[in-house]
Amino acid sequence: xxxxxxGVESNVTQTQPLWLLAEITxxxxxxxxxCYNPTDYxxxxxxxxxxxxxxxxxRDARKLGALQLGISGGEPLLRDDIEDIxxxxxxxxxxSNLITSGVGLTEKRIDAFKSGGLDHIQLSMHDITEExxxxxxxxxxxxxxxxxxxxxxxxxxxxxxxxxxHRYNIGHIKEILEMAExxxxxxxxxxxxxxxxxxxxxRNQLMPTKEQIDEAxxxxxxxxxxxxxxxxxxxxxxxxxAERPKxxxxxxxxxFMIVTANGDVLPCHSARVLPDMNFPNVTNNDLKEIWYDSxxxxxxxxxxxxxxxxxxxxxxxxxxxxxxxxxxxxxxxAEAADPICTKSPHRHLIDQALEDSKNERLQxxxxxxxxxxxxxxxxxxxxxxxxxxxKALP
Amino acid sequence: MNIEHGDVYKIxxxxxxxxxxAQNCYVILFPEGMVKLNPSAGEILNLVDGKNxxxxxxxxxxxxxxxAGDIDKDIISMFQFALEKAWITKD
Ligand code: SF4
Ligand code: SF4
Numbered sequence: 001x002x003x004x005x006x007g008v009e010s011n012v013t014q015t016q017p018l019w020l021l022a023e024i025t026x027x028x029x030x031x032x033x034x035c036y037n038p039t040d041y042x043x044x045x046x047x048x049x050x051x052x053x054x055x056x057x058x059r060d061a062r063k064l065g066a067l068q069l070g071i072s073g074g075e076p077l078l079r080d081d082i083e084d085i086x087x088x089x090x091x092x093x094x095x096s097n098l099i100t101s102g103v104g105l106t107e108k109r110i111d112a113f114k115s116g117g118l119d120h121i122q123l124s125m126h127d128i129t130e131e132x133x134x135x136x137x138x139x140x141x142x143x144x145x146x147x148x149x150x151x152x153x154x155x156x157x158x159x160x161x162x163x164x165x166h167r168y169n170i171g172h173i174k175e176i177l178e179m180a181e182x183x184x185x186x187x188x189x190x191x192x193x194x195x196x197x198x199x200x201x202x203r204n205q206l207m208p209t210k211e212q213i214d215e216a217x218x219x220x221x222x223x224x225x226x227x228x229x230x231x232x233x234x235x236x237x238x239x240x241x242a243e244r245p246k247x248x249x250x251x252x253x254x255x256f257m258i259v260t261a262n263g264d265v266l267p268c269h270s271a272r273v274l275p276d277m278n279f280p281n282v283t284n285n286d287l288k289e290i291w292y293d294s295x296x297x298x299x300x301x302x303x304x305x306x307x308x309x310x311x312x313x314x315x316x317x318x319x320x321x322x323x324x325x326x327x328x329x330x331x332x333x334a335e336a337a338d339p340i341c342t343k344s345p346h347r348h349l350i351d352q353a354l355e356d357s358k359n360e361r362l363q364x365x366x367x368x369x370x371x372x373x374x375x376x377x378x379x380x381x382x383x384x385x386x387x388x389x390x391k392a393l394p
Numbered sequence: 395m396n397i398e399h400g401d402v403y404k405i406x407x408x409x410x411x412x413x414x415x416a417q418n419c420y421v422i423l424f425p426e427g428m429v430k431l432n433p434s435a436g437e438i439l440n441l442v443d444g445k446n447x448x449x450x451x452x453x454x455x456x457x458x459x460x461x462a463g464d465i466d467k468d469i470i471s472m473f474q475f476a477l478e479k480a481w482i483t484k485d
Contacts, residue, residue, distance in 0.1 A: 016416065018428065065416035067428055095410055095423035120408065120425045158408040160425050186408070187425055219404065234426070 015301070016108035017291055020094075021056065021072060023269075025261050027101045028074040031138035034164050034199040034206055035229075037074070040377035045260045048166050051081040053283065055088045057259055057360035060287035062092045066257065069094040074261070077104030080236055083112045090117025097122055099162075102148035103141060114155050121152050122160040122189075128175040132168050136311040138369040149183045159185040165192045165216065166199075166206040173216045177233070190220060192238035196270040196325060196380045198370045201386050205367050207357035208240050240350055244315070245322025245338035249365045252300035252324065257291060267297055270325040274334050300324050307335050309343045397448055397473045402485040404444035409481055411439055421479050429481075438472050444485050448473060 025048055026041040038044070049057070058069070069089050076082055077100055088094040098113065099122045113121070123145065126133040130142040153159050161180050163169070169176065173190065180188045192213070193199050193206050208216075220235045227233075239246055249256045249268045258266045263282040266272065272279070277299070280290045291297055299305065303316055310321040321327075322338020330339045331346040339346035356362050366385060368374050377383060405411045410423045413436075420436030422429045431439065437458070441451045452469050461464070476482045 063416070065414070067414065067421060067423060093412060095428070097425065119410070119423075122425070158425050190428070 006286070014338045015251075015254050016292075017061060018066060018255045019068045019070065019257070020058070020061045020066040021070040021256065021258045021269075022057070022076075022085075022260055023072055023258060023260045024054065024076045024085075025074040025078055027078045028101070028370070029078070029139065030075065030101050030141065031371045032164075033136050033138070033202045033369055034166055034193045034197070035370040036194065036196045036199060036269055037370065038197050038270065039201065039375060039378045041370075042075075042372050042379060044260060044262050044264075046336075046371075049080075049259075049261065049263045049282070051084055053263065054081075054085055057263075057282055057287065058085070058088055058092055060282075061096065061257060064288055064291055067093075067095060069096040070099055071096065072099035075101050075103055077109070083109070083116055085116070086113055086116040086118045095119050097160075100124070101141065101146045103138075103139075105148050105151065107151065110151055111156055112382070114157075120158050120160055122162055123149055123152060124162045124164070125149070125176070125179075126163065127169040128172055128179050132172075136168055138371070144246045146183075151293065153184050158187065159183060160187040160189070161185045162191060165190050165208070167208045167212070168206075170208045170212045170216050173219045174223065177220070177227075181227065181231060187232045187234070189234045189236065190216070191234075191236040194239070196273075196329070198368070200329065201383070202367050204357050204359070204362040204365065205355060206325075207240070207354070208238075210354075213238060213241060239326075239340045240354060243342045245319050245326070245340040246320045248323035248326075248338075251302075251320050253291070253297040254301070265294075265296075267300075268323075268325065271296075273325050274328055305335055309341075309345075310337045313343065396468050399447065399449040399452075401448050402444065402446065403442050403448070403473065403477075403482045405439070405442060406480055406483045411442075411481075419453055424481075429479075434468070435472055435476075438444050438469055439476065439481070439482070442476075 026037060026045045071082065071085065076098060076353060080256055082098065086096060096119050098118055101124050125145055126136055133142040134140045149159065163176055177188065195203050199206060220233060224233055253267045256267065258269060258280060260266060264279040265282060266279055267285070271277065277296055279296050280294045303320060305317065306321055310316055322340055324334050326340065327336045327338050328334040330349045336346060337344040339349050341347065365386070397471060408424055412421060414421050417430055419433070420431045420440065422431065437455060438451060441454060452466055455469060458460070473482070
């Protein structure tokens with residue numbers, strides 16, 4: 001027998017879309033202040049793919065090697081065909097995950113998901129207080145989420161909670177983790193807000209301070225010690241306070257494939273903001289060609305596209321220059337180093353953002369919630385003063 | 395935890411172990427993650443079914459890979475590793 005190498009296969013030679021993320025609808029009953037959906041999503045709520053088209057996507061992606069399927073949105077449960085999609089995913093051998101706010105999850109539906117072979121449900125939670133949970137989602141959904149959590153547990157699903165962290169709940173990390181424990185959570189993702197889409201225009205309102213983040217991380221580590229293996233806690237650090245960017249999506253066109261509600265195929269959630277990109281659509285392109293041959297998927301694959309300081313950087317393997325969308329949104333140049341990097345000539349934009357987030361006048365500006373109305377207004381050119389710092393938002 | 399010859403393990407709940415044609419290897423799938431297994435690990439976990447004892451696994455792999463020599467230790471350490479990763483649990 002060959003050496004065991006800890007059991008992990010290492011000689012992966014070519015890219016494969018291991019993760020398929022189906023952003024199956026952009027409709028959503030919630031209006032989260034930190035939503036990463038595009039601010040012009042209202043343009044994409046039309047022309048949703050039908051059930052048969054989704055099933056074809058699932059089949060074609062599976063042939064390319066896709067294994068993990070995330071069904072997200074918007075709120076996927078607004079569609080009534082998730083049951084059929086789940087059954088097909090199970091037949092095809094996907095490990096499938098429904099990413100939901102919980103709104104629309106009934107006893108009947110969860111039973112159908114269970115018998116259809118859905119593997120797990122990831123539920124978003126927001127806070128331990130009803131007040132803040134309802135405030136950041138701009139809805140009254142707190143009690144319902146608690147009920148849904150119990151339902152998920154009751155069906156024997158692994159309990160996966162996702163909590164987006166921002167200034168309004170970062171002071172409650174301990175209580176949030178205790179709530180997760182009480183709900184019997186198996187996995188908790190404490191995801192510090194990443195600033196794209198709606199969260200970007202609400203950045204001054206959402207950004208916590210460095211001290212708050214350090215404290216939150218400390219509390220998380222203490223909780224980890226206490227809880228041990230019973231609950232896995234992921235603490236996703238916010239990149240604004242880091243010195244190097246993250247390897248966005250594990251590399252452009254490396255392992256992630258996102259199919260949006262209308263069938264456009266993207267290498268990352270927010271890629272639509274990038275300039276001069278034409279994203280292929282599943283209704284008139286073959287998925288295999290899209291992944292391997294399309295201009296969109298090859299544009300930032302690897303490191304050929306890089307310019308200085310990334311091109312000659314000794315660390316480029318680690319982060320591949322960071323996030324293209326963040327680079328463009330902040331610097332106006334999609335090929336620039338991610339401004340998070342302290343080697344980037346645009347790092348001052350991040351430092352300025354951190355300063356602005358402490359500015360009481362800016363903090364006091366109202367949050368622009370993710371609503372159809374606000375999205376349409378942004379498309380029509382309103383809210384200019386809140387968008388002017390971001391090169392690419394409509 | 396010590397791995398004993400008489401122990402019986404199974405794939406952990408919420409984990410799925412399967413052969414993948416497209417990657418030509420066994421994989422383990424679980425919430426938020428997946429691991430592609432190398433051939434040896436795949437062969438071992440393929441026998442972890444809630445019925446075979448650790449000794450059964452060793453015996454059948456020795457039969458299957460006659461030229462492999464003394465693989466007991468490797469197999470035990472793979473069990474150890476999979477247990478630490480929570481891919482398998484004691485039945
Ligand atoms: S973040 Fe909130 S508003 Fe955005 S899709 Fe998710 S639940 Fe809906
Ligand atoms: S210069 Fe570019 S490649 Fe080097 S660390 Fe910074 S972002 Fe990464």
